Amino acid sequence: xxxxxxxxxxxxxxxxxxxxxxxxxxxxxxxxxxxxxxxxxxxxxxxxxxxxxxxxxxxxxxxxxxxxxxxxxxxxxxxxxxxxxxxxxxxxxxxxxxxxxxxxxxxxxxxxxxxxxxxxxxxxxxxxxxxxxxxxxxxxxxxxxxxxxxxxxxxxxxxxxxxxxxxxxxxxxxxxxxxxxxxxxxxxxxxxxxxxxxxxxxxxxxxxxxxxxxxxxxxxxxxxxxxxxxxxxxxxxxxxxxxxxxxxxxxxxxx
Amino acid sequence: xxxxxxxxxxxxxxxxxxxxxxxxxxxxxxxxxxxxxxxxxxxxxxxxxxxxxxxxxxxxxxxxxxxxxxxxxxxxxxxxxxxxxxxxxxxxxxxxxxxxxxxxxxxxxxxxxxxxxxxxxxxxxxxxxxxxxxxxxxxxxxxxxxxxxxxxxxxxxxxxxxxxxxxxxxxxxxxxxxxxxxxxxxxxxxxxxxxxxxxxxxxxxxxxxxxxxxxxxxxxxxxxxxxxxxxxxxxxxxxxxxxxxxxxxxxxxxxxxxxxxxxxxxxxxxxxxxxxxxxxxxxxxxxxxxxxxxxxxxxxxxxxxxxxxxxxxxxxx
Numbered sequence: 001x002x003x004x005x006x007x008x009x010x011x012x013x014x015x016x017x018x019x020x021x022x023x024x025x026x027x028x029x030x031x032x033x034x035x036x037x038x039x040x041x042x043x044x045x046x047x048x049x050x051x052x053x054x055x056x057x058x059x060x061x062x063x064x065x066x067x068x069x070x071x072x073x074x075x076x077x078x079x080x081x082x083x084x085x086x087x088x089x090x091x092x093x094x095x096x097x098x099x100x101x102x103x104x105x106x107x108x109x110x111x112x113x114x115x116x117x118x119x120x121x122x123x124x125x126x127x128x129x130x131x132x133x134x135x136x137x138x139x140x141x142x143x144x145x146x147x148x149x150x151x152x153x154x155x156x157x158x159x160x161x162x163x164x165x166x167x168x169x170x171x172x173x174x175x176x177x178x179x180x181x182x183x184x185x186x187x188x189x190x191x192x193x194x195x196x197x198x199x200x201x202x203x204x205x206x207x208x209x210x211x212x213x214x215x216x217x218x219x220x221x222x223x224x225x226x227x228x229x230x231x232x233x234x235x236x237x238x239x240x241x242x243x244x245x246x247x248x249x250x251x252x253x254x255x
Numbered sequence: 256x257x258x259x260x261x262x263x264x265x266x267x268x269x270x271x272x273x274x275x276x277x278x279x280x281x282x283x284x285x286x287x288x289x290x291x292x293x294x295x296x297x298x299x300x301x302x303x304x305x306x307x308x309x310x311x312x313x314x315x316x317x318x319x320x321x322x323x324x325x326x327x328x329x330x331x332x333x334x335x336x337x338x339x340x341x342x343x344x345x346x347x348x349x350x351x352x353x354x355x356x357x358x359x360x361x362x363x364x365x366x367x368x369x370x371x372x373x374x375x376x377x378x379x380x381x382x383x384x385x386x387x388x389x390x391x392x393x394x395x396x397x398x399x400x401x402x403x404x405x406x407x408x409x410x411x412x413x414x415x416x417x418x419x420x421x422x423x424x425x426x427x428x429x430x431x432x433x434x435x436x437x438x439x440x441x442x443x444x445x446x447x448x449x450x451x452x453x454x455x456x457x458x459x460x461x462x463x464x465x466x467x468x469x470x471x472x473x474x475x476x477x478x479x480x481x482x483x484x485x486x487x488x489x490x491x492x493x494x495x496x497x498x499x500x501x502x503x504x505x506x507x508x509x510x511x512x513x514x515x516x517x518x519x520x521x522x523x524x525x526x527x528x529x530x531x532x533x534x535x536x537x538x539x540x541x542x543x544x545x546x547x548x549x550x551x552x553x554x555x556x557x558x559x560x561x562x563x564x565x566x567x568x569x570x571x572x
Binding site (some may be wrong): 003004007008010011014015018019081082083085086087088089090091092093254255 | 313316317318319320336337339340342344346348349350351352353354355359363364366367368369395408411421
């Protein structure tokens with residue numbers, strides 16, 4: 001089982017890492033982080049915070065783009081190009097195929113995160129604004145967020161086209177960051193229908209706001225380690241659930 | 256062949272209905288198909304485009320489920336990993352991963368098929384050599400021609416040395432040399448005791464290498480059997496070619512022939528049987544100055560048989 005899953009993951013990693021889309025996105029991310037040098041004089045004494053905030057936001061944004069753009073077509077492309085016929089005619093179970101594709105894409109995201117973070121620290125050192133290791137916590141939380149988002153992208157990829165899948169995944173991403181507002185709306189709305197719908201979406205959609213600790217690390221606000229641990233656990237459970245649903249859909253699918 | 260307890264492939268009364276479009280229109284792809292393929296056989300699955308060949312192969316590969324009936328591979332359901340571990344599959348017009356090299360892709364195929372790590376590299380190199388792909392071994396496949404992709408498809412199907420090889424239109428995209436090499440590979444596989452099930456519409460290849468054939472037309476199996484049983488050795492007609500024919504002689508010869516075609520100074524006559532050949536020869540002797548340059552008995556070919564079935568199905572529908 002491990003051999004097959006890791007084989008598919010390695011194949012997905014190789015395919016994606018050699019794709020021009022990925023390289024372009026990483027280059028753009030580094031350029032955006034580097035652009036901090038240009039806006040630095042406008043920061044009025046807050047240079048260090050703005051450079052760090054911009055860098056961490058660029059890392060998150062571009063990794064989210066990679067997750068959605070590459071993840072959204074990851075299974076669909078296999079069906080479209082019929083490479084899935086060859087994969088599934090081997091002694092590979094369908095859930096192994098989904099897990100392998102997911103892990104391959106996550107490996108790509110980990111490598112992208114490492115490259116972007118290394119570039120980010122290099123820029124911080126060049127600009128001389130300080131490069132505390134606590135910033136890595138924000139990157140780690142981005143990885144937890146990407147784990148969920150990639151599982152959402154893979155789920156949509158099992159039954160929709162890449163464009164539809166990307167739109168839906170973007171929608172989940174934005175709604176996931178607004179889930180606290182959904183809870184607020186549910187509490188304040190007088191309409192029972194709006195209340196019920198708001199609660200439904202609040203509990204159904206991933207609470208991605210939990211993973212945004214960028215303001216805390218940039219402004220040096222102390223973090224609660226148990227909250228971070230809980231977020232990691234939440235990411236693991238949510239991701240596993242989504243992958244199980246994806247595998248169930250793939251299992252019922254006729255090619 | 257008989258030492259194997261059960262057929263390698265066993266299809267019993269399989270039907271497949273697809274639903275397509277918003278109105279879920281019913282499309283009957285296969286109707287009541289039954290066949291068995293024994294160990295060590297080369298089985299040719301014939302049919303025109305859209306006859307349902309690929310649908311049955313997809314059922315055998317576990318990619319789709321039959322609406323009714325049952326399909327077994329090595330006595331197990333097609334989706335069973337134990338059954339899939341013993342087969343190699345080449346889909347129609349295969350397409351692979353653009354950014355992988357030939358060696359990487361075959362390595363993946365070997366790994367997924369359960370080839371031990373210690374043997375994988377040797378198997379991959381062996382397949383690359385067999386399919387004459389050594390020079391392209393470390394090139395990414397996005398630049399490969401149709402023929403090279405077809406070779407890669409065959410290589411990945413054979414890399415784990417499977418007992419059963421299922422090939423969907425394997426001759427597509429191959430030039431005459433490639434087709435000859437491919438036929439040699441199939442014959443070699445049979446000599447090593449492998450079972451081969453392949454679909455095609457190139458009848459000459461089937462006649463050359465298949466032990467048995469199944470003919471499917473419009474989703475129905477119209478014939479399954481040995482080629483020697485399907486194609487009788489009875490002479491269907493005889494072609495007589497004569498030279499130096501004049502107008503009056505030509506009319507006399509045409510009267511005893513089913514068909515006469517004049518080409519230059521030669522006349523090609525198609526006659527029913529040996530008695531008619533004697534009549535033609537008698538006319539030639541009588542008229543003088545005519546030379547008989549060829550007498551060729553014409554036995555029914557698979558193509559004749561196939562076309563007759565297609566025409567019959569067309570009339571019926």
